[in-house]
Amino acid sequence: MAGKMPERWSTYARAAGTDLEALFSSHFNGSPRKVRFILGRGFDPRMLTGLALLRRICPSLSIEVVLLTYEEGDQSPSRTYDEAVQKNLEELGRIVPAAQLSSRNINMFSAERRRMTSRSAEGQFKTAGEFASITDVIVDVSALPRSVFLPIVAKLLHIIDGQTSPRMNLFVLADENPRIDSLILEEGLDEEADYIHTFRGDAERESAAAKPRVWFPLLGENQATQLQRIYDLVRPSEVCPLLPAPSQNPRRGDNLIVEYRGLLFDSLRIDPRNFLYASETNPFEVYRQLVHAIEHYAKSLAPLGGSNAIVSALSSKLLSIGALLAAYELKRAGSRVAIAHIEAHGHRVAVEMEELTRLAKDGVIHGLWLAGECYED
Structure with missing residues (x-):
């Protein structure tokens, strides 16, 4: 590494709570936009808070939702919370119509039972052509494991870096709640x-x-x-x-x-x-x-x-x-x-799901604007 590297994100755009609401209202209600919203299927009560916030603030915004699914196996401790997963999916159906929802499956294991989660996640989005009509991509990591969202966000940055101006905007959302994070425990570590x-x-x-x-x-x-x-x-x-x-x-x-x-x-x-x-x-x-x-x-x-x-x-x-x-x-x-x-084979919640849902109300949604208009010269 020769010399001092310039810092791409030495200046940056981030917002949380009401400031995030104001940012989204100004950005998405100001001109015609088409959004691809990527989120994960799971039991976490924070799975839909970002999407619900965006729909509430921008009721007429065109949103395509991509639901990422992954199976941790029949013996996964996470299967205990299948009822909570189903409740989240039912709520998702109330936020966006079925015609605006698609799902993509991430393979966590190969046929030889070798871990391939991050490789499969990285391959979900391949070229800029998949985003030809999209102005904004939002990735909500609140219900996604790191082995899924890290390679996906990196791939999206790579795709955007290969575009000519005007480039897509890339936002990352995270419903931050350290208390809930400490109560969702990984089980069955590799x-x-x-x-x-x-x-x-x-x-x-x-x-x-x-x-x-x-x-x-x-x-x-x-x-x-x-x-x-x-x-x-x-x-x-x-x-x-x-x-x-x-x-x-x-x-x-x-x-x-x-x-x-x-x-x-x-x-x-x-x-x-x-x-x-x-x-x-x-x-x-x-x-x-x-x-x-x-x-x-x-x-x-x-x-x-x-x-x-x-x-x-x-x-x-x-x-x-x-x-x-x-x-x-x-x-x-x-x-x-x-x-x-x-990686882990699943998760265990240290309290009852009702308590986890109650605690989720104390979370704060953080938004990071990683690429796009605000970084254009």
């Missing part, structure tokens, strides 16, 4: 972690084996096993954890350090100066912190041939987008950053 498709970096190349590996895990609650298994895959020379701070709970960062103290300090002996910090609600801060840190290590270790940077998003879905933006931009600049991840 035995081994792997890398997200198209973000495998140089970590597996023999020619790069001698380069020091620097690992940047974004920390979130209840991820001790995930953290350990990703560490077993990466085997880093240096670890730079990123903590969500500032946060709604002022002690959240401290609590995470206590939760992972054994691994971070007793086993890995991380220097406290290695910690990175970014606002709990601003993925663009995550993006900036990671880009700067990865550039720093690449420059510092240049006499040794450079470094291998590996990112892992174990925090909220909102902050996971920041990790993706850093990896995407660095990849386009010629730095092969990897995203290490581990």
Whole structure:
């Protein structure tokens, strides 16, 4: 990586709550637009909050909905919540008519029972021709796993980057609620972690084996096993954890350090100066912190041939987008950053679904404008 890389998202557009409503009202009600809205099928009560908000604010807006479906298997713990999934689908039918709804299935396993989720997700959208009449794409990640939405958002950015002006607008929505996130637990973790498709970096190349590996895990609650298994895959020379701070709970960062103290300090002996910090609600801060840190290590270790940077998003879905933006931009600049991840066979809710639905009312919808008109020269 030669010289300092320009930051694509050094200025950015994001909004939440009533500010997001005002942004959508101004943008979508101001001129004729056609929207493709991508969301995931699931039991999470936040699955439809973004779509419902858009329809309420823009009742006459032309919206095509693409529902992403995926089967975790008959034995998946998630099957316990099939009734909640059905309720969400019935509500979806009330928001958009059947003629404006299509579904695409993501294969989580190959015929040989090998994980292929991120590869299948990346292949759902192939060329700009699929979006010939679309002015805006919105991806709501609230009910999507990272192995699905990370490659999809990256693919959409790639498609838009190949367009000529005027380019499509790309928005990402996330109904952010740390309390709910902490109550939806992954069950049946894979035995081994792997890398997200198209973000495998140089970590597996023999020619790069001698380069020091620097690992940047974004920390979130209840991820001790995930953290350990990703560490077993990466085997880093240096670890730079990123903590969500500032946060709604002022002690959240401290609590995470206590939760992972054994691994971070007793086993890995991380220097406290290695910690990175970014606002709990601003993925663009995550993006900036990671880009700067990865550039720093690449420059510092240049006499040794450079470094291998590996990112892992174990925090909220909102902050996971920041990790993706850093990896995407660095990849386009010629730095092969990897995203290490581990998948689960399903999820378990630590409270009754009625309580989860009640807590969902306290969430805040965040909107990120990642590409399009506001970035045009």
